[in-house]
Amino acid sequence: MKIVIAGGGVIGLSCAYYLQKEGHEVILIDNTAMTDGASYGNAGHIVPSHFVPLASPGIIAQGMRWMLNSSSPFYIKPRLDMDLLRWGFAFWRHSNEKTMQQNIPHLHRLLTLSRELFEEMKNELGNNFFMKEKGILIVYKTKESEKHEQALAKLAEQMGMRSDILSEQQVQELESATTINVRGGVLYKDDAHLHPGLFTTTLSHYLVTKGVKIISNTAISGFEKSGNKISAVVTAHEKITADEFILANGAWLPELSKKLGIKILMQAGKGYSITYENYQPQLQYPAILVDHRVVTTPIGNDLRLAGTMEINTPGSPVMPKRVKAIVESVRKYYPDLDLPFTDATKAWSGLRPLSPDGLPYIGRHSTYVNLIIAGGHAMLGLSLATGTGKLVQQMIDQHQLSMAVDAFNCERFK
C-alpha cells in the first residue's frame, strides 16, 4: 500500500518504521526540518514506570495552587476559547480515582509493549543515541511525596516492574558524582534514557535508507476527499495520493483534523529544556525531582534539565521566569553543581500533545475508511512511540493487535 504520514516526530517516525518493514510505500511529510519538535529536545526518558495518567486525583487542586505562583511548574494561559473550555471540563471530569484506575492498565500495557519494542529498534538502528538501560531515579524531599512514591513503587512491583526504594544515603551512593539533597528515592530499573534528538535523526536516516520518502519543510495544508475516503494530501507544491493516511502531527493534530471536519480534543502543554554541553561532573543517573516536577538527564557528555507545563497556544512566547525556575529547582537537589543561567531565550521549548484523560488517541476514525489518528501522547510520547507505531502497522495490515486499543479510541470525547 501507499501510505502518507503527517508529522515527523517520534510517533510519525515509529509508524513509518513498522510500515516500511511490512513492505509498504511510505511517504512522511513534516513542515519543519525535523530537528526542533517536541520529539527532538525532550528529556529522553523511556519510562514504563509512568503508568499513572496525567488526569488523576489531586491534580486539579495542585494545579490551582501552582497557578498562583509565576515560577511554578504549571500554568494555563487564561483565554476565552471554547476548545480550551471543553478540554478543561473533560480533564476535570477524568481526574478522579475511578477513571484513573480504569486507565492505568491500558497505559501500562502500551508502555510495556513500547519498552520491549525499543530493545529491538535499538539493536537494529545501532545505538549511537546513547541509550542506557540502568534505570531512572525518582527523588523526593517531603514526607508526603515519600509516602506517595513508595506506594506507587509497591504497585509497580505488583504490576511486574523492578523497583528499589532507597534511603537518602542509598540515593547518594548511586549518585556518586555530586551531592544530592533529598529525603530518599525510588530506582525504577526497567526505565531507560537516550538522546532524543540523535534518536529521531538516526531513525529518519535509517528510514531513508530503507526507501521511506521523507519530505521536510513542507506543510500539509489540506486534503482531497471523495465520499468517505481521503484521496490525497495537499501541500504548497503538490498533491500526494495514497491508500492510507496517518495523522501524527503532535500538538497540531486538532488544526489539521479540522480540515477533514474532525474535532480532536487536545491542548498543547509547553515545556522547556536547557542543555549544558560537555558537562562535568556528569550525573550517574537521570532523575525526576518530583516535588518540583523537573527532570535531569545525563545525555552522552551533556546534561539536560527539563520541566514546566504551560497550557498555551502553539507559537506562544517563552516565559523566562518559568525557564529560570527549572534551573533553580535543580540547584536545590544538586547544590554543588555549577548551573549558570543567563538567557531564557536559549532554552529549547516543545509542545506536549495533551488529551483530556492522559491516554493517547490511536486508531481509525469512523468518518473516513482510510484514516488513522496517532497522537495525544502528552508527557510520554517517546516512551509510547514504538508500541504506537507497531499498533498502527497492525491496524493497516489487519493483523491481530498486540493489545486492545478501545481505550485509545479517537472519538471517545465526541
Ligand SMILES: Cc1cc2nc3c(=O)[nH]c(=O)nc-3n(C[C@H](O)[C@H](O)[C@H](O)COP(=O)(O)OP(=O)(O)OC[C@H]3O[C@@H](n4cnc5c(N)ncnc54)[C@H](O)[C@@H]3O)c2cc1C
Ligand atoms: C520539555 C519536555 C520534556 C519531555 N520529556 C519526555 C520524556 O522524557 N519522555 C517521553 O516519553 N516524553 C517526553 N516528552 C513528551 C514527548 O516529547 C511528546 O509526547 C512527543 O514528542 C510527541 O511526539 P509527536 O510525534 O506526537 O509530536 P511532535 O514531536 O511534535 O511531532 C509532530 C510533527 O508534526 C509537524 N506538523 C505539524 N503540523 C503539520 C502539518 N500541517 N504538516 C506537516 N507537518 C506538521 C510538527 O512540526 C512536528 O514536527 C517531553 C515533552 C516536553 C515538551
